[in-house]
Amino acid sequence: MGAAPVHPWTGRRVLVATMHGKGAAILPALAGIGLAAEVLELDTDRFGTFTGEVERTGSMLEAARAKARAALDIAAARGAIAIASEGAFGPDPVLGFLPCARELLLVIDAASGREIVQARRSLETNFASLDWPADEARLEAFLSRARFPGHALIVAHADGRFTKGIAGRAGLSEALDPGHRPVRVETDMRAHMNPTRMGEIAALARTLAGALATPCPACGEPGFGFERALAGLACIDCGTPTGLARAELLRCSACGHEAERARRDARTHAEPGECPACNP
Incomplete structure (x- = not known):
């Protein structure tokens, strides 16, 4: 059996910016692709708290970006890579009566300025x-x-x-x-106080690691991963496109190359009960 391929970032300093123990959820996934990351303790509460003593300004992505850049500034390590997380909780945008968890992981490569983002939305939360x-x-x-x-x-x-x-x-x-x-x-909802949230971050970290381990088929840079779901899964009875995902869009943040990937559950049709024409 041949040796596992060496990740192009192996040997570079990889920092996980956190003050709430998220390294426990993120580091194992990175280790699985050969990246020996380290936790950089950072006062992330200054970028916003769930209880509102400090209001988060801007989007989840902007908050994660501020954390990652702060970590790079503190480390003062030339060519380092920083990873930061941000979460948000509230009513599900589709099923408004159920609570929803949103998690985002951002990678910033200081050498190139490139950003890689992976996000996750889930009903697996105790938010109440x-x-x-x-x-x-x-x-x-x-x-x-x-x-x-x-x-x-x-x-x-x-x-x-x-x-x-x-x-x-x-x-x-x-x-x-x-x-x-x-x-x-x-x-x-702070990660170190919420095992369910920690599990969601760990799941997203595995998705991120999968993207980082996948080179772009066009330019070869690591980080070819999920960008968004593509709606339009057709009804099995009448063929009408529905709001359900028919495929996933993969994208490279280095060169912009995109490709479609079939649903991972191999589902090819929507049921009539999910169709706006059959079940208006």
Whole structure:
């Protein structure tokens, strides 16, 4: 058996910018393609917090870019590569009644200025909140939905303070004491406090690693990966294009080369119930 191909970035300094333990989710995927990345501890809260003490300015991509560039500035390593993550949570854009998690990973190659982005949207999240006060039944239902105590909570107080990282009943009872004027209980979405989110970041890191391990068929640069889904999966009964994905678009951020790839689940048609013509 021949030796595994050496990644073109092997030997270069690869930095993962984080303050919330995301290296545990990202480093193993990079190691799998021969990249020995290191964690660079960075105060990423200055670019925005989930609780809003610091508002995120701009998009998820812009926030991740600011983190990655800050890591490169701190490291002052010529030709280094920085990786940063950003997440957002809210109602699903299609199924508005369900919570949705969005994760983004950005790679910046300081030598070329090139950026490689991979993103993921998933319904696998415990994102939720509960206005306080609430009765015991509503609290218990919320705690179950929040996957507490395996996932931490945050209590917001009327004076603008937040009690974060609550991981046990005693801490929750203390934070909800009326003397502290609690007004809301919510899930702590910071990665080191949320195993479900950490799992989503790890899944996205594997997707990113797959792209980094794939050279562009046109220019040979690493990073040929998923860009977006292409809608139009045809109805099996009438052939009408639906809003479901028919294929994936792959793209190289170095030269712009694009190619289509079939759905990974090998699905070739939509069902009549998913068709706007058969089921208007």
